[in-house]
Amino acid sequence: MNYTVNNKGFYGDFGGAFIPEMLHHNINELKENYLGIITSDSFQKEYKSLLKDYVGRPTPLFFAKNLSKKYNCTIYLKREDLNHTGAHKINNTIGQILLAKKMGKTRIIAETGAGQHGVATATVCALMNLKCIVYMGEVDIERQAPNVARMKMLGAEVRPASSGSKTLKDATNEAIRDWIANPVDTYYLIGSVVGPHPYPDMVARFQAIISEEMQQQLLVKTGKKNPDKIIACVGGGSNAAGAFYHYLNTASVQLIAVEADGLGVHTSKSAATTQLGSEGIIHGSKTILMQNKEGQITEPYSISAGLDYPGIGPLHAHLFKSSRAQFIGVTDQEALKAAYLITQKEGIIPALESAHAIAALEKISFKPKECVVVNLSGRGDKDMKTYSTYLK
């Protein structure tokens, strides 16, 4: 089985570029140029240098002694929460902003749900002195006020998406419409491994630094570069794509993707795409998505705004269909409980998204001595309001 994208932009049955002609020129321009630019020595040098000195990479691989004891195996946490801006999102925005500059673009647009990608985009735009417009659902603007304030302070314009359900899906639609209306000077900086080819492949390549470092760090710490299991949460799936990337073709490494069950898959409030979804097209990509029997895309729900997306990236759809990755669902309550567990056992307050990955530890049986890496994709500052409500 092959897990890399083919020359038509497909991972098995999934992917492609199902876009209106208005986007053809831009997507094609990107498709023709991205690999040449991002694999060049000069690009890699600049990218790696910014990751080191600006983002703070490599992020530590931390042996979580107390969690390991509890689950009777060896658990490492890949500390993406320690990146500048507090999550893995900036690995991708650094890469894409350098690409946008090389392509001569002067205006950057992005979509955001929880605001983490919006903040990471606004940050690199400030760094590179580029105009930045972030589309964000009206509902999300309301519930993620601290990130809205950060984006504004960084000089970005936050435009509310008021169509449809007024969340991430609609913010993405609005960003795509903006790109249609401004095809010449504008670069669309997508935040996850979603959207038309080449975005899923490009974003996965930028996030691949996570598993690249994991290999080196595991070798030093354990003498082997391969763990037995890697666990990561999946909304669109960018942190999971990065954590899995260099292990995709190593069958002995079990890949575990954790989706948000919300209030439970038997309620109407869930974001468990692989359990509730079917094949279709969302945001220009053929994948698995949540839709009703008329093909209308349905609104997902999760306590975590970053997992609140009705699809998954085409790579993940392929990993699911081919059974290369195991998909596990975690409810709001289970995630909250896990957030408190890791905070009190290890002194790390995780993002709600990452708490889903921690919660999956409860649902997996481990052999003693098994080596497990959990990708701790982000820190929990943004979720303090939710956490403190839960404590009451």
Added chain:
Amino acid sequence: MNRLDKLFANKNNILNIYTTAGYPKLNDTIEVVTRLAEAGVDMVEIGLPFSDPLADGPTIQNSNSIAIKNGITLDIIFEQIKEIRKTVQIPILLMGYLNQLLNYGVSNFIKKAAEVGVDGLIIPDMPIDYYCSNYKALFIRNNIQMSFLITPQTSIKRIEAIAIESTAFLYVVSSYAITGNNHSINQTQIKYLNKIKKLELKTPQLIGFGIHSKETFTSACSYANGAIIGSAFIKALEDQDTIKNKVNNFIKKLKQ
């Protein structure tokens, strides 16, 4: 000769009106289309309401959301077209997004569309190469014609390739925009439209996006076989009046 080919062979200044199925009320589409035909419109494009209409502006998006709330489904739309076809002879096109067809089953969808008297389809997010390798034969077998879009950024080589596959007509997008802008046709657009005209393509062409008045319609007709009006008509349907009056007033203003 089918309805579309006959129309393009015999007429210029073709007026194609877009209306959203199930809007403003669930069953209004039957009367809207019937009145449009009576008022002398040359063809209609019926929009299949979708939750995520990427190529459409706020007016059409909003009409899509209302129609979905009204309970519109593809099966209801097919029933409505069957009813419309009892009296209406002008060409009928459906405009929708690929996810809707995939979900219904593309083969089922095409057969059903042909059976109720649909002449052609516009699926803005259907890539042309994907169409050719997966669906073209099915469409041809069922006499369903296809329209693809071109924009000011489409290269001449690509325009020519797209024109060949556009068996209904070539949908010429007038500007860098989603549907529903309200400007007059500017110099850049005129240059572009002249460029298309000079290609002397065999495929008939209709200009769409931003056509909203008598002035923009007349001007578009000087560069192509006709034009498509969508958002402006959807706005007219918002008025508080009978459907008959809304349709007649709108068409009268375009034609006087």
